[in-house]
Amino acid sequence: MLLPETLKVHDVSKFEFHYIYFLPWKNQMVDAIEKSGGKVTCFSAKNNLSLLFQFAKVNAYCKEHKIQIIHAHLPWAGVLARIVGRISGIKVLYTEHNNFDKYHFLTRLLSKLTYQWQTKVLAVSEDAKVALEKHNLFHDIVYVPNGVNTSFFSKKKKFEKLEHVEQFVANDKVIGTVAVFRKQKRLDIFIEVAHLAQQKKLPFKFLMVGDGPEMEMIKGLTAQYQLQNVLLAGLQESPVDFMCYMDIFLITSDFEGLPVALLEAMSMEIVPFCTEVGGIPNVVKNTQNGVLLTSQEPEDILFALVQKSINESANFETMKKNARATVENHYSIQRMVNQLESIYTEVLNHG
Template identity: 40%
Template sequence: MQKIKVLHIIKSLGRGGAEMLIPETIKFHDQSRFEFHVIYFLFWKDEMVNPIMEAGGKVSCFPSSNNIKLLQQFPKVINYCKEQRIDVIHCHLPWAGFLGRLVFFKTKIPTVYTEHNMQDRYHIITKTLNKFTYNLQSLALGVSDDVTKSINTFIKPKIPIETLLNGVNTNSFRRDPEAGRETRKKLSIPAGAIVFGNVAVFRFQKRLVEWLQEFKKIEEKNSSAYGIIVGFGPLEEEVATEVKRLNLEEKVSFPGLQTDVKPYFSAMDIFMMSSSFEGLPIALLEAMSMECAVVATDAGGIKEVIRNEEDGLICKVEEWTKLSVLCQVLINNPDKLSKFKKAARKRVVSNFSIRKMVDELEMIYEDLAAQPEGK
């Protein structure tokens, strides 16, 4: 049987949620039936290149220094599709999506786009381009019901829109107590500390300054509280300034960008998210799979994952100052903390596994590949 050739198109291969899903899903796909290719453009963001190749994917970079030059690469992408006999294109994130729609317009290769964000959160240029180009593809997938609803509300497309929830490799993301102890030791965190964590790109929607402010309230009442924030991004300087202002240099560690975040999750007790908006964050699912209790705002898909008081504790986005209060509830009640750690993993294993996601993707790829050209 001839393999279905799927081409993923994405702007970069740094350590973002959408980027990390590509090697993780490729690992689980039936590679006797599917062949995977990946094209990216920002050559300096390449952390996921080796994991993709190790998983069995083929990676090509068409170097582009900005979004306009990225779009200008569409003739090269078309040639690649013809040379490799690509059957299905799968685009991720807006600018790769715009390019993919140009390719679809020219070639009619069935194209699916995964939407990771709410439409009203995009820049006006992105929203406008989305509105005028969304029908130039075969199918769009929202990573949460909220994301799917925002597509239908703001764009009202004529193409099919479905929800495909993000998943995580629950076999790989398992808590490792020894790795957790070693990580705490490396970061000079005492063995008996209660550790609060986050894994995020340092962008405004993650509200890491507010995260620090809430952590400060916790730390003032609990000398054993320590923090770990893994990642980097454009607001690093702002975050560093707030750390100094709050005098948290000795209490919050910043290990920077990490290809392997599992040792850090293993060191955390509570995964605290202060986000103002989200799609369905991969870091949240990873943390839950590794038995971190969750305290978070109900931004976007978070409220579809966390059932308050059952899988974790959540508050409204605008009530983020309650995060420290909710965390204090768990500090004061170790049994409840332990309960939510176990409940978090159970929730992900049951409803957000990568296996479930991949099974649904394979059906989508097969359906698209079987469509008459251009449908």
């Protein structure tokens, strides 16, 4: 929910925000953006490749609404934005969320062919920035880490009570994740950890919020193992209602940028247990505000969960407080918005 949360903080007396998306089923944020004052349009595409053929509609929209900056997120939208910018002369900013080397060959190729057709690149993690610099793709790359609304993402705030989740959780520790269920997330490992925990009769419950291409695999493993300790909540308009039940936020990914969901969880005093990838080690300091996992083996992950959350319970409580303090001090949404607006102003004034 980063876009609507950011919009609430932006100075709308200086900037007017329009949002274009292309995959119609990814409309979970539309209502929230519109309620915050944003203008949302969908130019429907079936997949990433067909998305590129929407450039004429996007170009016409930008002309009609006198758009001065296009700020694109995600690789294929970035390629489209750069094509429109090339045609129209509109300045283009692109936020790189992941390590460039991890993308599909075709995604990298199209990105390389168009990367010079933009004004500035924003990298959400040092890992993403270094990967771009290694390829010498662009001359002006700025580190702009994600931020979250710490006032909203707080254990002190009252969220909707979910009876079915409360019954599922009982008195156990809840290990959760909020994600798009893609292959890179390695949610098969998440399920294997849950399977081991059930076999060992450990006091853990596993709460998964989201959907995506890997959902059928997850459902298959859950049924195969007859898991009673896993709740698949599906895609939710308000994931925070589920996050407030979590004690641990488990990331088992092969690669990441700087996950917004991780920062949101930490802001809610949910202790992160994460693979040591992407921008995560910049945020999570081992045993101080979370746990960095040096192995993706389910047995090793489960051992760390038991050791750090049960056997070292006093430090676990300390890590909760430190996790929130980290986000408050370094990853607030106000800091991010200030940096973004400074960049927008610079680009408009100087190009």
